[in-house]
Amino acid sequence: MGSQVTMYISLVAVSGVLCSFLGFYAYFRRKEIPGARTFMIYIAVQAIYIFAYAFQLSSDTLEEIKRWTVAEYIGIAFAPVLGLKLILRYIGKQVSRLVLTAMFVIPSITMVMVITNDWHHLFYKSLELRENTLLLSTEVVIGEWYIVHGTFTFSCLLAGVILLSMQWNKTKKAYRKQLVTLICGQFIPMISAFIYLMGLSPGGMDPVPYVMCITSAMYIWAILTTRLLTIVPIAKEHIFESMREGVIVLDSADRLIDFNRAVSRMLPGLHTGWIGRKLEECWPHLTGAPFPDVRRPDSMQEIRIEHTAGAAACYQIRSSLVRGRNGELAGSLLMLIDVTEQTQLQNQLKQLAYYDGLTKIYNRTQFIHRSKEMLQQAEQQGDPVSFILFDIDYFKRINDTYGHETGDQVIVHVVAVCQRIIEPDMLFARYGGEEFVLALPSATLREAGELAERIRTSLERTPLETVHGEIRTTSSFGAAQSFRPDDTLESLLRDADAALYEAKRGGRNRVSTANVDVHS
CATH class of the missing domain: 3.30.70.270 (Reverse transcriptase/Diguanylate cyclase domain)
Known part of the structure; x- marks a missing residue:
């Protein structure tokens, strides 16, 4: 029986060692890893959770178990939201500082609730020793805030799985191993936590620290084989929206089907209500000028647009065809490049020269x-x-x-x-x-x-x-x-x-x- 207890504790310790290795790797490669700081904190709180659980398994009294439980919740409370933040960074989704702060409200309250539980019992209504055949554990009656915390944790893990799964068709095959690793890193702990919350785990033990041995090993494998984290695919939508050049996407009938944020700044009247209409019909309303002749492939033309504030802007419009996988014409792209400063400089030089x-x-x-x-x-x-x-x-x-x-x-x-x-x-x-x-x-x-x-x-x-x-x-x-x-x-x-x-x-x-x- 003692050897079995040692085996359980050793397995949990191995998970902690693997987590620590990941943390040190991230630290030494922090200049190459986008979001390295978030990843290091994420791994650190997981390691605290795992080692605290190992010490809890070796505890002999209820007071020791309570102390190590508080340490565990440093990881239990904050790891899910840190993981979600890391995933948002990986897929290129921008989140405001206010939203990020709000994401940490429930974990922070959970931490306070666990530390002060003996005064209010809102997290654990009761916590008693329970003898089983292997090791000392506790009989838990959950409180109201435990339900809130569990729901939030499960939601974070599920949201991470959904967000990563949505990237599957948009991710090139070369990056899908990374994607599978990250999905498993969220999905496996989520299922394990669900089993534990439902009371279906053997001996009432928390299986999450054990499965982290698997997920950590997967992370290490992905780092060594696919350079996970140091080579991160950038979502096409993020590229499209962050481009300085304005891009208008037309179908084969020259109907407007998409545009990026830069075009919205260049043509303030453009909005989603124009989608589905022919750009030739919309253009005079947007610019006050007839549609430029840029239908020919790889054509280029310069236009001048008077804005409402009285300032004029000059844009170079380039056109290119978009073809489907079989080579059929799918539509075209119009790229608007702001050349206002360049045109003004040319005019100034012309004035000086002429x-x-x-x-x-x-x-x-x-x-x-x-x-x-x-x-x-x-x-x-x-x-x-x-x-x-x-x-x-x-x-x-x-x-x-x-x-x-x-x-x-x-x-x-x-x-x-x-x-x-x-x-x-x-x-x-x-x-x-x-x-x-x-x-x-x-x-x-x-x-x-x-x-x-x-x-x-x-x-x-x-x-x-x-x-x-x-x-x-x-x-x-x-x-x-x-x-x-x-x-x-x-x-x-x-x-x-x-x-x-x-x-x-x-x-x-x-x-x-x-x-x-x-x-x-």
Whole structure:
């Protein structure tokens, strides 16, 4: 009989040793194991439960049994909820801090109830020694909170089994051994606990510490063969929902069947009520724009969406086909990539490269590039091209009298007046500090002179209102036209500059041409 008692205690001790081994393994590999801290605590409370049960088996008095029972409940109360937390982490289910805290409320109350049971008897109504043929044990009459604790424990174990079982079809074959191990790690203790609670265990002994020898051995086997815990599959749903890119899933008829959280942020009007409808019909309501042409496989297009707050967002839309296992077309994926910052940066670089920072019209470099293209095209078509150079009269005097800030206001004012007169197909640029240039496609020298005269007159009649009072601004103009095929941009601008010099020599606020004089 003594050897049988020793065998029972030794078997329980083996379970404790295996649990301890798992705990040490998790500690030394904690940097590689997702949720290593939870796993270590989970294993630690199990080991406390097992060793406390072994000491309880070797106890000789009721007081010793009670003391070791309190120690046991460190594991009995907290192990199920820690196991459930570990499973939630394994399958990638996000749980809020509030929910996690709530999960530990009943185990904490259970621990208090067990420690203080002699005062209220809500956990055990009575606890008496019972002699059997093998070893000393107790006759237990359960209290109200014992039922609450048992229900909660069984629920945690059952929830773990259900959650893991639901992952079966979503888990690749390479990871199913891990899944089976984790399911058994929950299912076997659950059945054992149920047998014990129903009073069906041999001699009224708790079988859970014994079966943990089996589950611990399975964990060790899985760690050595499938690298359990260090290689953890990530649920597809978790990947889908955590992607920064928006993903819309369409069926073969282009009906909306799914979308992730990122798309909901990109298209705030999108909700589950749209599922089942054709995306082409929904798109104008969601974006205020027609559906982009991305039906072709692997096509890509960039769209701009105005949000209600007034801010605009740019998204790159990519399309790809989804095929079934037999290669048949199952639907398509639309991926929305936020390129707002990238687009804004490109626009800023474009502004710096193409446009003058103060006036927002073309800069000298861009004007020269586009004017050469205009001249080449005009030569091929046999059309004339005319150029106008002009600058602000006595601009240095304005700067010296009123300051550079007012000087900048004058420059912007001159540009604004010009833009009300010139046509969209004309090139308008800031050529220098207070000097501007115009390229007029298909315009003769006479037409260029007439346009310059209209600008001159408008400037003269449109004073600028400033804090210093009204400032009247005038400009001098020089115009030139291409007549020969060998005319270059450089030669035409030299002719326009020479005409401008003649306008200044003639008293300023005038228009001069390379051949004739047109003035007020």
